[in-house]
Amino acid sequence: MSTTGVHFALSLAQAEELFGAKDDEALLECLEQIEEKWDEGWLVSTDQAWDPIHRCLTDGMLGSENGTYPDKMTVIGGRQLYTGDDYLIAYVAPKEVEDVAASLAGKTKQALHDIYFKIDPDDYGESLSEAGFNSMWGHFEILRTFFAKAAGAKRPVVFTVDLIDFA
Secondary structure (H helix, E strand, O other), X not given: OOOOEEEEEOOHHHHHHHHHOOOHHHHHHHHHHHHHHOOHHHEEEEEOOHHHXXXXXXXXXXXXXXXXXXXXXXXXXXXXXXXXXXXXXXXXXXXXXXXXXXXXXXXXXXXXXXXXXXXXXXXXXXXXXXXXXXXXXXXXXXXXXXXXXHHXXXXXXXXXXXXXXXX
């Protein structure tokens, strides 16, 4: 079972702070400061749905290089900022955010439903169900709105997930 994923739409100052981090430890400290502010207007938690959302927008597999632009940038396909194995931190630049938002706007529930049920349950690590799809779809709709808002404000987006408990 995957852990909670969070997308943050950063201010340009916050993005500069992230890129100013000299190592993984400094990067995590910077993210912790952003998270502590928990500016709910500029973040969205996809809970555990980040995993199937990524799979539905790419090739059904979980990898940052999987899929095609711009869909792969939605969750874990952005610029990887963390070099260790404990976290996944993916950055999406403002222009890429615009491209993601435009692509997500055209996704239909039926299309993602069809893709969801093509995911290999053995690779995914759990069975696929209508309840699982509906949960994923609900988070997808929130994420789609979030990307549209971030694009409109010309903000970069960073996705974070703690992989320590990822199984």
